[in-house]
Amino acid sequence: MSPRNKELSEEMRTHSRATLIAAARHCFATRGYFNVRIADVAQQAGMSQGSIYWYFASKEDLLKAVLGEAFESLGAVMAEAAAAPGNARQKLDHLLSGLLQYAQEGSQFTSIMISLMGHTNEDMFARLGFDMDAIGLGYTESVLSILTQAQAEGVIPAEHNPLALTMMFFGLFNGLNLVYGQEWLSLPPETLKAGMLRLLGVQN
Amino acid sequence: MSPRNKELSEEMRTHSRATLIAAARHCFATRGYFNVRIADVAQQAGMSQGSIYWYFASKEDLLKAVLGEAFESLGAVMAEAAAAPGNARQKLDHLLSGLLQYAQEGSQFTSIMISLMGHTNEDMFARLGFDMDAIGLGYTESVLSILTQAQAEGVIPAEHNPLALTMMFFGLFNGLNLVYGQEWLSLPPETLKAGMLRLLGVQN
């Protein structure tokens, strides 16, 4: 009286779950959450609609899983740059490179976040269980710590307000994704980095 | 054998149509097109669902009316700055002031556009009858003309690529709206303008 052994079962489960999340990420990123049908995700994953409900309670629950990964990986990029050894200028380079790379590899994440951010369905994120203030604060703090170090080292003039710089920096990064999709990444990285550094007031 | 006279009828019509567009603009901007129900717009306008279909063929047709106004008014801001008299530096100031003012007064438009741009439902705009390439090009050209003049006048170093500057500029402006909603407008206008000018490589 026993079924498949534990290991295989576990393996199937993690595999299917990952397949579904990847399919959902792809669909949400390319067509936007509200334009994607559960049937689309199932087809993309090569599974049935019913299976989705074996792993996720609802379409929103699926979105939650996708977004969770997204927030985490973006946060990691920022935190890594802030924690990197070296002077402020090196950390800034680290941050810019990391974000450019993230924009290329993790472009699906950014697309999804953008497609949701536009919808000021205020409590959508809250309903999903995300504390956006806390998440945003985490990102902000990483960049802020680099900028204040840069001011201390005289790389950025002291008269600039670091919080304002951080906001503009995030605005620029997300805005390029918003307006130009992947297209902005075809600009030379040096041009992009130079622009971001100018925005931040970095003296060359 | 005759109804209400023409003038009154016409008046009712334009009034109701404007009311509906305003209601739709408000709803779309605050909750995002896909989260808004026709019933919501009707309630916001204080009219019945049926009335909407007296004036608009469909929900999309209503969106089209709202977006048409949006594109036009944003284009006007850019074109006005480009056509203003004076040197490049003055035109840049004109542009920045215009956009900041637009962001405050016409914030609903920007929110709606953002809520739609996120959805890479490629042909949505085309289905609505908008040629996005042409519209985007119009905006780009206005800014581009100012930037090339600025380079000719030595206000911006010649080594910068004006198209890249334009893209980053649009990215920054839209990104601030995307990430921070109206909140970014509480930063001092001088701080914002200074940041934008730095991004554009303007020498002070």
Next chain:
DNA sequence: CTATTGACTGAATAAGTATTCAATGATAGT
């Protein structure tokens, strides 16, 4: 007063889509 027109209503309809669930298939211990 009355007939005619056109704006307007809101309940009914039609379409679309998230979710459920009874049935199936696969596996492995007995």
Next chain:
DNA sequence: ACTATCATTGAATACTTATTCAGTCAATAG
């Protein structure tokens, strides 16, 4: 071989929501 277990299926269900339409109302010319 048998059976318990659990992932999986996909058609049926339940629900949401855009759209329709038969009818109401207000205004006015005759």
